[in-house]
Amino acid sequence: MLRQSLAALAFTSFLTLSSVPCQATVVIDPALGWSGEFAWFGGIGPIGFITTPNEDEWWSSDWSITTSSDCVMPRITAFDAYSVGDEFAFYLDNVLTGWTSTYHDGSGYFHGEYDDLALTAGTHTFTFFVTATAPDLFEGSAKADFAAVTPAAVPEPSSVFLLGAGVGTLALCRWKHHN
Secondary structure, eight states: OHHHHHHHHHHHHHHHHHTSOOOOOEEOBTTTBEEEEEEEESSSEEOOEEEOTTSSOEEOSOEEEEESSOEEEEEEEEEEOSSTTOEEEEEETTEEEOOSEEEEOTTOOEEEEEEEEEEOSEEEEEEEEEEEOOTTOSEEEEEEEEOOOEEOOOOOOOHHHHHHHHHHHHHHHHHHHHO
16 A cells, blocks of 8 residues: 555656756856747846746746856847836846946837946856736746857067067177176
């Protein structure tokens, strides 16, 4: 009897858990970037989930990217396209990061953009926070795009300065040697 009860409990748990959407962080491929949609329930607050391209799976409310060297993500955008009035804040590594620009398009939809985000080597997380909702709506969805990363520019030492300093040092040593 105990065995049958445990088997029934295990089967019920399996059915319950298999119907729960996956909650893994959505990984952004550094070479490809990511485009898709996110949604929320309950009005102002953190987004609720990110949808996969086939829209039959729900994922966690954040994205992550891992880079092996310092790089730049040329553009991140979040834009409303379904109900005028929704607006979003951008968070990088759990810190509110202001957009480099925001605007409302001709139809009134909000667009938040972040240009040239410098990322250090390692893993970083991104998410959005709903700061305004369409009138009389407490749920919604929007689109997001994360561009592929490009290597960060490595500053080159000033060759002319170094060459000049070297020649000047040699000349000073030669002058002191003769005097």
